[in-house]
Amino acid sequence: MGILLVVTVGYLSLKSPYFFSWSNFHSILDHSSLNAIIAVGMTFVISGGGIDLSVGAIAALCGVIMAVLMHGNWGWQIVALLGIAAGFGFGVINGLVITTFRVNPFIVTLGTMSVMRGMALIITGGIPIYNFPQGFLWWGSGHIGPINPPMLVACCIACLGAILLNTTRFGRYTLALGGSEESLRRSGVNPSVYKVLVYGCCGLTAAIGGLIVTARLNTAEPLAATMFELEAIATVVLGGTTMSGGNGTILGTVLASLLLGILRNGLVILGIPSYYQQLLLGTIILVAVILSEWKASGRR
Amino acid sequence: MTEPKGADRKRFIEVRNLHKAFGHIQALRGVDLEIRTAEVLAIVGDNGAGKSTLIKILSGVLKPDKGSLLIDSIAHEYLTPNQAIRMGISTVYQDLALIEGMGIAENLFLGREETWGPFLAKRRMQEISRKLLDRLQVNVPSLHVPVGMLSGGQRQSVAVARAIHQGGRLIILDEPTAALGVRETARVLDLIDLLRKQGYGVVLISHNLHHVFTVADRIAVMRHGRVAGLMNRADIRPDEIVQMITAMPGQEPSSKDDLVMDSI
Numbered sequence: 001m002g003i004l005l006v007v008t009v010g011y012l013s014l015k016s017p018y019f020f021s022w023s024n025f026h027s028i029l030d031h032s033s034l035n036a037i038i039a040v041g042m043t044f045v046i047s048g049g050g051i052d053l054s055v056g057a058i059a060a061l062c063g064v065i066m067a068v069l070m071h072g073n074w075g076w077q078i079v080a081l082l083g084i085a086a087g088f089g090f091g092v093i094n095g096l097v098i099t100t101f102r103v104n105p106f107i108v109t110l111g112t113m114s115v116m117r118g119m120a121l122i123i124t125g126g127i128p129i130y131n132f133p134q135g136f137l138w139w140g141s142g143h144i145g146p147i148n149p150p151m152l153v154a155c156c157i158a159c160l161g162a163i164l165l166n167t168t169r170f171g172r173y174t175l176a177l178g179g180s181e182e183s184l185r186r187s188g189v190n191p192s193v194y195k196v197l198v199y200g201c202c203g204l205t206a207a208i209g210g211l212i213v214t215a216r217l218n219t220a221e222p223l224a225a226t227m228f229e230l231e232a233i234a235t236v237v238l239g240g241t242t243m244s245g246g247n248g249t250i251l252g253t254v255l256a257s258l259l260l261g262i263l264r265n266g267l268v269i270l271g272i273p274s275y276y277q278q279l280l281l282g283t284i285i286l287v288a289v290i291l292s293e294w295k296a297s298g299r300r
Numbered sequence: 301m302t303e304p305k306g307a308d309r310k311r312f313i314e315v316r317n318l319h320k321a322f323g324h325i326q327a328l329r330g331v332d333l334e335i336r337t338a339e340v341l342a343i344v345g346d347n348g349a350g351k352s353t354l355i356k357i358l359s360g361v362l363k364p365d366k367g368s369l370l371i372d373s374i375a376h377e378y379l380t381p382n383q384a385i386r387m388g389i390s391t392v393y394q395d396l397a398l399i400e401g402m403g404i405a406e407n408l409f410l411g412r413e414e415t416w417g418p419f420l421a422k423r424r425m426q427e428i429s430r431k432l433l434d435r436l437q438v439n440v441p442s443l444h445v446p447v448g449m450l451s452g453g454q455r456q457s458v459a460v461a462r463a464i465h466q467g468g469r470l471i472i473l474d475e476p477t478a479a480l481g482v483r484e485t486a487r488v489l490d491l492i493d494l495l496r497k498q499g500y501g502v503v504l505i506s507h508n509l510h511h512v513f514t515v516a517d518r519i520a521v522m523r524h525g526r527v528a529g530l531m532n533r534a535d536i537r538p539d540e541i542v543q544m545i546t547a548m549p550g551q552e553p554s555s556k557d558d559l560v561m562d563s564i
Contacts, residue, residue: 168419169413172413179401183410188385188411246399
């Protein structure tokens with residue numbers, strides 16, 4: 001992962017004089033931070049043996065909910081907290097459906113993805129909502145010296161995520177869920193409780209992503225954050241978390257989100273049309289998944 | 301192999317007249333058995349003799365229809381899985397229920413993690429694991445190696461260590477040597493012997509009479525849901541056991557409800 005990062009940076013630096021500059025790195029970091037935030041939540045879900053396709057829809061729906069509340073003259077601070085709590089709630093709903101009805105998480109979150117996207121469209125009537133208070137917008141486009149709030153938020157979430165995953169019971173049971181849910185159950189732990197919480201966390205990070213998108217564009221758009229799920233999943237798997245669960249690395253996820261940001265930036269700098277980015281993202285997912293399953297089966 | 305002194309042995313569980321049916325199939329039909337600490341009791345029998353049903357009742361997975369379990373002189377109609385573990389009955393099933401991607405300490409402490417505030421006390425858990433494995437004379441390359449990378453015998457040992465870590469005084473082993481090679485099997489049999497010397501009771505379910513004769517103090521033969529014979533190892537020969545397992549003349553199952561099943 002680290003080698004891949006260095007090689008890519010080296011190659012792009014040779015190819016273009018614009019690439020190796022602070023302003024370009026700043027823009028890469030700024031763009032990667034959003035994906036990194038959502039991918040941290042996704043790391044928990046995937047290392048717990050699940051998948052969440054609804055993160056993009058949760059981000060959009062939470063953005064819309066926050067927009068409506070702010071236009072209803074609620075203070076932006078309260079609205080931000082409510083929006084994030086709503087994201088946690090939507091994640092919990094995902095988890096409850098998965099555990100109660102024992103349905104494949106892929107299908108459940110495919111369904112809730114459509115439901116939440118539909119709700120965002122219904123609430124807005126399909127029309128984007130504009131104009132929010134300055135305090136709210138700061139979270140998308142403010143400055144703290146040389147860095148932006150999204151970078152800071154991404155750092156905080158990555159650190160919290162790493163601590164949670166590596167040093168707490170919650171993290172250990174998340175990995176155990178992905179390793180063998182039955183063994184965890186026989187150890188006297190209720191796996192469903194932890195599974196629901198894992199999806200809750202993923203919803204929470206998706207909502208924070210929704211907040212940043214909304215604040216950055218000063219627009220709550222019901223069709224915002226489409227394909228975020230794909231990017232987050234690609235990031236997690238590229239980072240070294242096994243698709244079938246049981247292990248997970250937040251550091252890997254963060255590095256992978258940087259690598260994807262750099263690749264995307266490099267394609268632009270090299271003048272490759274944006275359509276190819278889609279193709280590249282899909283190819284990366286396929287290759288990363290195949291490699292990670294290959295590695296996992298070699299270990300067994 | 302030295303015999304433990306009789307004084308070390310104490311009655312731990314007295315199984316009284318256990319009955320269990322699954323629909324029309326009578327799996328247990330009046331089992332009486334005494335299980336002691338510091339002793340290896342082997343339970344042998346053909347498939348469908350009722351061995352699995354009996355150990356599932358002991359470990360609280362199944363409720364008997366009739367009969368009772370006398371544990372430390374207190375009678376219980378049945379046990380729940382948690383009750384069984386609290387009373388010191390730990391079962392190591394054939395699948396071991398280990399998480400292969402996790403290390404040894406992680407597996408030993410799964411569900412019972414030591415914590416320091418909200419954080420896992422990883423070092424303390426490593427130390428306790430190391431001591432426990434040393435006490436059981438289990439050799440592993442490192443506590444950090446994922447359990448899936450260990451050999452079959454080492455995995456079996458880790459599962460036994462976890463049973464002891466749960467507070468087990470009686471360790472029930474279901475076919476512990478079934479999937480193991482020769483050297484691995486010897487290691488597991490040594491571990492069973494060591495458990496007995498350290499005062500643990502062991503109930504060993506096995507199809508392999510050679511293994512049974514290597515470690516068992518007493519052998520219970522189950523047939524058609526009953527204990528068809530119970531004897532000291534010294535008093536019997538393997539071929540006599542085989543004869544008891546495969547049916548004595550005149551005691552063939554006579555009707556349909558004599559059919560028994562084993563693995564529910």
